[in-house]
Amino acid sequence: MMKRSLTAVAVLAAATLALTACSGASGATDDGDGAGATVKPLSIGNFLDVTSWDPSLADVGFDGPYLSALYDPLLAIDGTGEPQPALATDWEVSEDFKTITMNLRTDAKFSDGEAFDADAAVKSLEYLKAGARSQEAYQKVESFEAVDEDTIAIHLTQRDDTILYFMGLGRSYMMAPDAIDAGSLAETPVGSGPYTLGADSVPGAEYRFEKVADHWAAADFPFDPLSVSPLSDATAMLNGMESGQFNLIYGDKTAMDMAADNNWNVATGLSMWVGLQFSDRAGETEMGKPLGDLKVREALNVAFNGPEMVETIAQGVGEATNQVFPVDTPGYVSALVGTEKPSIETAKKLLAEAGYADGFDVTMPMAPPFQPYQAIVEQTFTELGITLTWKETDFMQYMSVAPEYPMFVGVIAMDSNPIATVERQISKPQWYNPNPGLDAFPEVKAQVEKVFTAEPGDTQIAEVEKLNTLVTENAFFSVWAQSTNTYISVADFEVTPVTGMMFPTLRQIAVTG
Known part of the structure; x- marks a missing residue:
């Protein structure tokens, strides 16, 4: 018992704190959807199933690959935890630290055809502020304001040095206004993300995602086809990696030891x-x-x-x-x-x-x-x-x-x-x-x-x-x-771990060859 991997323990603890995939062996393509980028199949073996397709109820932990396929965030995050532009192209914090003004993209739209604009952003933010899990990011928010069609202001009750970090960590996914009103996001996710959820997905076993051809950041998501399979059995996941069922998995010490002989990449992060x-x-x-x-x-x-x-x-x-x-x-x-x-x-x-x-x-x-x-x-x-x-x-x-x-x-x-x-x-x-x-x-x-x-x-x-x-x-x-956390991938992919996420988003996965 004393020899059990601390990685495995951490995974199981994270589940408390905070289960057939496309083959990963086919060659690269360039079908134009990635604006000239090399497009490759990506099949992820994740440790846990998605907690909810509704971003207000989802967990940051292992939900990264699932939600980042369907939703665009206002802010993303890099490997050091610094917020990065996404639907918000830039932002400014007032001298008194109580107002954050964000400029928004004007070329994004939701999968139901609705346009993304300041009003849509405010509606999503208000929904997230009331969310059971997502509200942590917005506890010092007094109000959200649509300043004009492509500008929003976040008014704070007091200075907040963590709001941008939490937004980038997974608490600023934008949802279609009509879907919010319908209360159906947990069953039918509607975002402006680079993929939509495939009808042939098998809940709890394999989620397949269909690439959005005209997504504003298509080149940043050069994966097609894309699938994510929850599989909490580390041995089964490793077997899937060896057989080519997966080309990226949440790994452990055994997988790390096998990496060199299989020409796999290993990425680890605290x-x-x-x-x-x-x-x-x-x-x-x-x-x-x-x-x-x-x-x-x-x-x-x-x-x-x-x-x-x-x-x-x-x-x-x-x-x-x-x-x-x-x-x-x-x-x-x-x-x-x-x-x-x-x-x-x-x-x-x-x-x-x-x-x-x-x-x-x-x-x-x-x-x-x-x-x-x-x-x-x-x-x-x-x-x-x-x-x-x-x-x-x-x-x-x-x-x-x-x-x-x-x-x-x-x-x-x-x-x-x-x-x-x-x-x-x-x-x-x-x-x-x-x-x-x-x-x-x-x-x-x-x-x-x-x-x-x-x-x-x-x-x-x-x-x-x-x-x-x-x-x-x-x-x-x-x-x-x-x-x-340890991530094992075939040589074509490179993962950037992020402390605070058990499994990074698709933005932290890059095609290397």
């Missing part, structure tokens, strides 16, 4: 942090009281050997670190890594200094995807004198059950945008962080405010690094490592 999430770091509950002591949280950090866990559980795939900011991205502080070597003896000493020389009692949830960590957690807690009781729970219930406990094994999605990391990991309540507890950490709380008010750019990043240093020194989490 995706999640793995460790103990302290959901009661302020020690406000009876069971969580020990966590309110910094020395206890420090002990639970130094007791685990992250580098060793990467080599054993993760089979060498991933990054050992003590931070929730992705390694080597803005906000990450490399000097914080390795300042104290893993040591059970040091951990015992810290617990004794905190008054817990004999340990304490704690109950934590456990579900099948997290069992690879169960043995090492049990062993470590036993050595520390901590009496651990597991509360077995169903995999699909873990997300709702875990926050009821003061700490739990977490595989938590990360963001490439450092301000989004501040919000999602530190300052704003999330399912995995129901009570950030900042009132108990006034220095951290004050630094969060400095981040949100600092001048964007280098000045703000410097404040983020100070905040990261504070939360790491205050042991807000016990981070063991950061896991990766």
Whole structure:
């Protein structure tokens, strides 16, 4: 059990947090639809089925290939998390940071024949703002305005440094106005994207997409035919890659090891942090009281050997670190890594200094995807004198059950945008962080405010690094490592991973030959 790939664990955890395809072996064509680009068949083996064809209900995680085929976003995103033009050709943020003005394309239309314009954009944005999942991007929006036929303004209640990032991540897909009114998007998607959903698609097995010949960005999507198949069995997916059923899959360590012999490309990108999430770091509950002591949280950090866990559980795939900011991205502080070597003896000493020389009692949830960590957690807690009781729970219930406990094994999605990391990991309540507890950490709380008010750019990043240093020194989490997403493709395709997406959109897939 200890040898199970961390990649596989991360995939299964992502499913909680956040199932015959065209052959990929045929040759390239140039039929004119790609404005002179080399057009090739693309058959994707994705890990999960689409959560919804309605962008307001869809998940960012594995839905990228599905939704980006059918819908155009106002903003896209690049591999570093920077927003890029799409239906919005450019944008400007006002001096007071409270108005974002966007210029729109005038040559896009929806698959039902409706024209895309400012009114259509506003209707979609209002729909997304009310969406169960998509609303996260628009929590500081006061209103949307159609300034003229090809210009919109987003009016904010206060400065928002993450709205453009979230829009580019998958929260600005534009939908046909009539389809929004009909309430039918979940069953019948209608967008202005480069493809339409083929009638011969088999829900849950294979989705086939028909190329839109006159799409405004046809050259950016040189795939025809295009299919995406959900297949959560990694072995079956790899078999499909070997047989030519797929030419791009969500891979694992086994697929990586086979890549060189098969002339496959391998693309990897950091995706999640793995460790103990302290959901009661302020020690406000009876069971969580020990966590309110910094020395206890420090002990639970130094007791685990992250580098060793990467080599054993993760089979060498991933990054050992003590931070929730992705390694080597803005906000990450490399000097914080390795300042104290893993040591059970040091951990015992810290617990004794905190008054817990004999340990304490704690109950934590456990579900099948997290069992690879169960043995090492049990062993470590036993050595520390901590009496651990597991509360077995169903995999699909873990997300709702875990926050009821003061700490739990977490595989938590990360963001490439450092301000989004501040919000999602530190300052704003999330399912995995129901009570950030900042009132108990006034220095951290004050630094969060400095981040949100600092001048964007280098000045703000410097404040983020100070905040990261504070939360790491205050042991807000016990981070063991950061896991990766892996994509395996035939030599004709190249994938650009994006931290924040489990599977990139079609815009992150390029034809290389």
